[in-house]
Amino acid sequence: MIDRDDLLRTIREFHEQQAQPPFVPGVTEIQSSGACLDADDKTALAAAAVDMRIAAGALAHKFETSFARRIGTRKARLTNSGSSANLLAITALTAPELGDARLRPGDEVITAAAGFPTTVNPIVQNGLEPVFVDIDERTYNVTPEAIEAAIGPRTRAVALAHTLGNPFPIAEIAELCSKHDMFLIEDNCDAVGSTYRSRPTGTFGDLSTVSFYPAHHVTTGEGGCVLTDNLVLARVVKSLRDWGRDCWCEPGESNRCGRRFGFELGGLPYGYDHKYIYSHIGYNLKATDLQAALGLSQLAKLDDFCAARRHNWARLREQLDGIDHLRLPEPTPYSNPSWFGFAMTVTSDAPFDRVGIVNFLESRRIATRGLFAGNLLRHPAYSGISHRISGDLTVSDQVADRTFWVGVYPGITDEMIDYMVASIREFVAGYQRSPVSSLGETR
Template identity: 65%
Template sequence: MQVSGDKALLLEQVRKYHRETAREEEFVPGVTPLLPAGAVLDEEDRAALVETALDLRITSGVKTRKFESALARALGLRKAHMTNSGSSANLLALTALTSPHLEDRRLRPGDEVITVAAGFPTTVNPIVQNGLVPVFVDIEVGTYNTTVERIADAIGPRTRAIMIAHALGNPFPATEIAALAEEHDLFLIEDNCDALDSRYQGRLTGTFGDLSTISFYPAHHLTTGEGGAVLTGNLALARIVESLRDWGRDCWCEPGEDDKCLKRFKHQMGSLPYGYDHKYIFSQVGYNLKATDLQGALGLSQLPKLADFGRARRRNWQRLRQGLEGIPGLLLPEPTEGSDPSWFGFVITVRPEAPFTRGELTGFLESRRIGTRRLFAGNLLRHPAYTGIPHRVSGGLTNSDVVTEHTFWIGVHPLLTAEMVDYMIDSVREFCTARG
């Protein structure tokens, strides 16, 4: 009992330390940096990390499994598997569709996966890394998502799956794309890394596809430092994902668990002898992409705050949208019809006919300590990494090129106050008025 009491006292000191050292600093326009993204970490988050460290929970264990269960419940899905990053989550989700356990439905080298050209590399990289062929489609400027019609036009005889992201928290038309996938017997993977807590037609994004992914990098809606997750309502796919994440082993017992299935030494697989230890039978070529209990503990502390974080993101986005309305030369973002985005950022496209360039505007904002980011890679096919990869383009990529040349975004994360957002609005207006 003394140990427990000592721990409680120590954790209270940790909370006190946080309160004393994490006080908000006064916002000084032009001096205080307004970053495009930022994690919101409070005293409970700090205490959760310290408590887990005190217990020496240094690998994936109880905390991680509790977070996985809580996350699955939050999205109304059957299984969530935590990973060491959102990028790893995307790799696992796509690789799961190549598993021999899917038999005739498995994706094979040369099969096609429809994706968008304007996005982040880790949505596309797993397609290439698995020997599959990405089929690139264009997006709409304004929502920055693709359309059902573009995807339908891209379907060919070797198309087997669709893997696309909800752009900066703005949902793509998920109901319609999921129906299209079902009609053509295609898998659908939702990259939900930028859109946790967003909704389309009243339903949470990340619940429409066969698989969905989340990132917990500090820029995202929740953070575990590094980290990510793969979610699904399909138990067969969940089992494949778990095996691939955990070295490709066939056993489902957690590390440290022995004979949970009561037949650990009663398996016979491949040409192994009967009774070979099931903990060391490997039925897939997998990875080690597990997270740690430190990350799981932070996830458990962060998850109850998701709704508050989402409200702050929506509020900041709406304030920017109203404040920047009507500025000549700028194309402002629009939510997808029927959606309620939990925004990742506020996207601005400088119209080609504007009397200033994106570089001039972002340079001015950066000089005011207002952080800017490009819309990730823009047109991926214009990057050196993708020169010469096997691929197909369906239709043109005109808007993807517009994004590459003219688009950027600024932050809406919960650390930004109304005063900060107003300073961002005033800065954009000052620049555009002077140049107009």
């Protein structure tokens, strides 16, 4: 008979016997992001699989509790992606439980034009109107001044992401939101482990969101969560995530409240099964214990992951300092970012363009990415949406035209960083515009 512990030991040994191939410049791909998985992660995932933890259960609850404690909020609600987390967070603010404070169709939500689509999509999907503002060209974040200038009679909320792990000035923007009775949704998907004024990001907003996709700071494969200190919002998010049901039993429970057949809600008869009473128009956006098992293993390494990201970013910044024709990023004052990526913007007077340097780096097996969607309003999906623009979107357009980023995730070594720097410096120093070459190589 095969013993469970013996099986898991074999899986660990299998992982440890897998040789890591050496880095070969120009051959080994330097990814922009990726998961860093070790023997602990593999055995944790295998243990959950062996135990057939295929739905949300005890491990999901434990991960929610552990992650909320790690970030510093009262509640966390695990979900199937960071995008779903944003959908749940915005939708929760439309719930009847909030009374007159709830968001209603036509209300405005201030957000950044330069960012990831699913920070903005739930605003549109809930019949709300996005108000787009520009960003700072050094930090790639929205400023408090831009937020204040954008506030109008129907503005009821602010939804912003910390760009590439660099916190926006969230304490000041949270203060503005409080002053004007606006909700604040803090998209913390790229910034787990970052701090602003010595306080963790993810703890300032009425709700915050996280992604556990493999690109992010810790991974569950697919996955995300919503965090909050507000117990009413936490319950609404849980209901919306779990089909919209009114019942608060965990999976596998049947009568936590002791009144399963003692409710009379809506137009239903007295005693209708509370497990099948629905108080919201909800979804099924749950995650599984398989994902949570991996998340718990990854969470134990978060501090090391954040330290590696900071080290890699600082090494890039130091070695590229003073380079011509590339504007380098700056951390937001009073922040300590846990970086997601290293952004660079080709200056307007450069003798090359973004396409040239990006193609050159990609030819060297150095992965690059644009700054997410650039200016969202230039994409076909947003051409017909109802929206308002506050001020102009000059920097957002620059980002769309001239900004790219390279990776700093923990799987990148010093040797890889040095090769990236050498490649960038070689391109900038030796570039000559030539119609013969689409790679920006000197001919």
